[in-house]
Amino acid sequence: MSTATTPSSARAVGALRVLPLLHPQGCRTYVLADETSRQALALDVHLDLVDTVEAAVRDAGWTLPYVVDSHTHADHPSGAGALAARFASTRIAHELAGHDGVTRHPADGDTLHLGDQAVTVRHAPGHTPDHLVLLAEGALFAGDTLLIGSVARTDFLGGDAGQLFDSIQVVLEGLPDDTLLYPGHDYEGREHSTLGVERRDNPWLQLDRATFVESITANPPTRPANMDALLELNRRGTAMPERISADGAIARVRAGGSISVIDVRTGGEYASEHIPGSHLIPLDQVAARADEIRAVPAPRLLLCRTGQRAEMARTTLAPLGISGLTVIDGGIEAYVARGGDAVKGKGAISLERQVRIAAGALVALGVGLGTFVHPAFYGLAGFVGLGLVFAGVTNTCAMGMLIARMPWNRAPETAGGSAGGCAASAPSAGGCAASAPAAGGCAASLPPSPTES
Numbered sequence: 335m336s337t338a339t340t341p342s343s344a345r346a347v348g349a350l351r352v353l354p355l356l357h358p359q360g361c362r363t364y365v366l367a368d369e370t371s372r373q374a375l376a377l378d379v380h381l382d383l384v385d386t387v388e389a390a391v392r393d394a395g396w397t398l399p400y401v402v403d404s405h406t407h408a409d410h411p412s413g414a415g416a417l418a419a420r421f422a423s424t425r426i427a428h429e430l431a432g433h434d435g436v437t438r439h440p441a442d443g444d445t446l447h448l449g450d451q452a453v454t455v456r457h458a459p460g461h462t463p464d465h466l467v468l469l470a471e472g473a474l475f476a477g478d479t480l481l482i483g484s485v486a487r488t489d490f491l492g493g494d495a496g497q498l499f500d501s502i503q504v505v506l507e508g509l510p511d512d513t514l515l516y517p518g519h520d521y522e523g524r525e526h527s528t529l530g531v532e533r534r535d536n537p538w539l540q541l542d543r544a545t546f547v548e549s550i551t552a553n554p555p556t557r558p559a560n561m562d563a564l565l566e567l568n569r570r571g572t573a574m575p576e577r578i579s580a581d582g583a584i585a586r587v588r589a590g591g592s593i594s595v596i597d598v599r600t601g602g603e604y605a606s607e608h609i610p611g612s613h614l615i616p617l618d619q620v621a622a623r624a625d626e627i628r629a630v631p632a633p634r635l636l637l638c639r640t641g642q643r644a645e646m647a648r649t650t651l652a653p654l655g656i657s658g659l660t661v662i663d664g665g666i667e668a669y670v671a672r673g674g675d676a677v678k679g680k681g682a683i684s685l686e687r688q689v690r691i692a693a694g695a696l697v698a699l700g701v702g703l704g705t706f707v708h709p710a711f712y713g714l715a716g717f718v719g720l721g722l723v724f725a726g727v728t729n730t731c732a733m734g735m736l737i738a739r740m741p742w743n744r745a746p747e748t749a750g751g752s753a754g755g756c757a758a759s760a761p762s763a764g765g766c767a768a769s770a771p772a773a774g775g776c777a778a779s780l781p782p783s784p785t786e787s
């Protein structure tokens with residue numbers, strides 16, 4: 335995973351150490367630590383990064399008294415509840431968030447102490463009414479208010495463009511230009527900026543209030559994929575189910591969630607019939623392409639022909655820290671039978687049928703050769719029979735994995751979209767920013783240039 339993940343990657347910022355964790359979806363998780371007291375704070379933990387943050391904190395010998403969500407996330411699942419439970423941390427969010435499990439609702443100006451170091455909490459509504467930013471010595475952790483070269487969108491969850499303008503003015507007032515800016519999102523892989531650079535170059539900071547409001551509301555990006563499901567998860571802390579019915583999957587896809595369907599069948603099967611917009615990542619590639627799967631917006635649905643390979647994919651990916659994986663019961667057969675939309679292409683024989691055909695052919699060949707050439711060939715039939723017993727007992731299938739690699743089962747060049755990398759796919763998946771996200775991130779759309787405003 336292309337992200338800083340070890341305590342040694344933490345950089346000194348003022349008296350604190352800051353460990354930024356860059357999720358392929360464009361989201362940012364931070365760990366702030368005081369080396370003297372060895373107390374740390376985790377901010378905006380993506381559910382995929384809970385294991386990573388836990389390992390980093392434990393490896394460094396830190397404790398984790400605080401886990402903070404800057405706001406109600408609409409584009410990714412929060413790992414705050416899961417992480418706080420592992421460290422018995424105080425879980426923090428604004429009162430307006432209304433999240434179950436939050437144990438402290440800070441007021442504007444409250445401080446969180448890491449040893450002798452104070453981190454100031456500011457209420458900064460605009461992107462959402464419940465938005466908090468954190469101020470440490472030399473750094474602003476801005477969440478989804480001010481982004482690098484951009485600002486947050488304000489078109490959902492009670493966002494208010496005028497409030498965002500005011501919040502940015504209030505928070506930035508008096509902060510020196512060399513203050514580091516750590517945003518809640520960045521879709522271009524940048525880790526941080528400075529307030530001086532943003533004051534000079536960020537087009538949104540060149541606008542007066544009226545133009546800012548007009549520009550941010552004029553061209554709202556697309557809604558984040560799975561937004562309703564994510565809000566439920568983030569507010570209620572509901573665990574993502576391991577399985578979902580075909581009817582449930584159809585409803586999710588019709589609500590815009592096809593971008594979160596990962597099809598683990600072979601390329602040939604996918605070409606013959608697939609859910610439009612779904613990602614093709616064959617079962618034998620899921621571990622190697624884990625970062626692509628992380629870039630798929632959660633909660634993610636795993637699909638195969640009947641559900642068996644999808645379950646194997648879920649089992650393979652869980653130890654890699656990838657959460658939010660739900661198997662579609664009955665696979666694409668049930669999905670289509672229940673009325674789900676699918677694109678049909680050239681017919682391809684399913685992998686299960688190919689295995690049956692290959693196994694039967696080998697048994698017949700062994701019996702034939704054993705009868706007419708040499709009895710030793712009966713061993714071939716016996717070997718295949720034992721292999722099928724082993725496959726049934728262990729729920730694995732070496733023959734299937736081998737056949738899946740055959741040329742006719744590989745993905746055509748144009749099959750399905752790739753699950754996408756971090757910068758390109760996430761904004762189109764809907765996030766929280768304003769400029770790049772003309773395609774829809776947590777950012778707003780491009781403002782007019784200063785000369786236009």
Ligand SMILES: [Fe+2]
Pocket residue numbers: 405406407408409461478765766776
């Ligand atoms: Fe956001």
